[in-house]
Amino acid sequence: MTIENISVNKSFGGWQKQYSHQSKTLNCAMRFAIYLPPQISNGEKVPVLYWLSGLTCTDENFMQKAGAQRIAAELGIAIVAPDTSPRGEGVANDEGYDLGMGAGFYVNATQAPWNRHYQMYDYVVNELPAIIEASFPVSNERAISGHSMGGHGALTIAMLNPERYSSMSAFSPICNPVKAPWGKKAFTAYLGKDKATWRNHDASELMRKASQFIPAKVDQGGADDFLAEQLKPEALEAAAKVNGYPLELAIHDGYDHSYYFISSFIEEHLRFHAQHLNK
């Protein structure tokens, strides 16, 4: 379990770092970013917020654009951002931005040629936290969040593993991928044509049937171009209502799908997670 440091930048009294490592799960070299808050200097073990990014992103977008370090430094929370897919020579790819590299969709592919590398679910749930908890001064308290495809990833991974996360949140998540073009394309490629397997990775389906609840917060821009066709927060809201799931969902007038939306509300998400991480 060797990890190699690529970069370090001091940020708000803490450290923004990038690492690469050979992933056994994904069968390729992977990169991740981690923000370590100043509290670790006191020998404190800090909890971790996992951030899952959206289509076309890498481990860098959130760390450069969201402005989360300021609040993480105040609250004493580490943030870990993995890449959004396996990458490299020999890794299957597609011409579209919404399949293949940059578009792993946080599932374990069962279909060729994707199944050799595209195991992002196992990577995010198991391999990456094991590496993080063995390599950095962090506790095993975890929260999870993400944007768009990564919002889908955060909600589905948390609901499939409620014992592993104190809370979950998302910006502009793909709430009902089994009914959205992005989800249908990716799930067909990665999981095959049997829609029963798709439903196990659909946040609205999982929320309707969940028996163990964790606190959930979702924010969505009202001027998001992808809102009606791809994101469908109304499906998530309906599922929460049916099942009594503790979901705080808000639509924000005029905000779009960009990091300008995320940066405007990231502070609320970090404070929400801090509350449930007992920070």
Next chain:
Amino acid sequence: MTIENISVNKSFGGWQKQYSHQSKTLNCAMRFAIYLPPQISNGEKVPVLYWLSGLTCTDENFMQKAGAQRIAAELGIAIVAPDTSPRGEGVANDEGYDLGMGAGFYVNATQAPWNRHYQMYDYVVNELPAIIEASFPVSNERAISGHSMGGHGALTIAMLNPERYSSMSAFSPICNPVKAPWGKKAFTAYLGKDKATWRNHDASELMRKASQFIPAKVDQGGADDFLAEQLKPEALEAAAKVNGYPLELAIHDGYDHSYYFISSFIEEHLRFHAQHLNK
């Protein structure tokens, strides 16, 4: 004076926008970014902070990475970020990242082939503010800041035009370009070999001789790779001391030349400018 809107993103209750326009000064199409804070909805005319970026940057880097909108929204300050040089087909360029496109150095070139387009000093001092003040609900109160090459630009432009700016600040500025490789290369190309013309665009030279003072704040990372050879804050500090110039200069241990440094301290800069803009 026609400007064309390229994009709008809601951000912290205000509006992040990009525009293009045909610059008479630069003799080419130019792009700029503007953040308009929510206070303009009340019919308020807000002051403007001009931000000048560093080598290789465009109008976008600061707006995406510095996290300034949160504080600008609170304080009611607009921020304007021009591009760092003229651009386009027919605009002279160089293979290096430190000369030509992305490296205008905020001077008026007098030497061929640069003099046809590279007139960034006049653009920032005159043409751009005239456009901004005619097109947006802003007052004619101005402050100016920047990073690296843009820090050099902010300090020199403010000291050459102290009646136009309430305050000036910089992150990691090139404080003494007449003695730094970046400055020598750019000034030789744009201004020619006569070093008397160079000194008129050297922040340390200007600060030593200034007769009209405006409040100045400079922050520098102590782990900045460019510190000793290119940036030379000690020259600026010495000049301020000799002349009694009101300069607040701080070196921050462990911080580097990146936007992770800028984002960590941008709040202090905005509050500094707000104080002198009577906000």
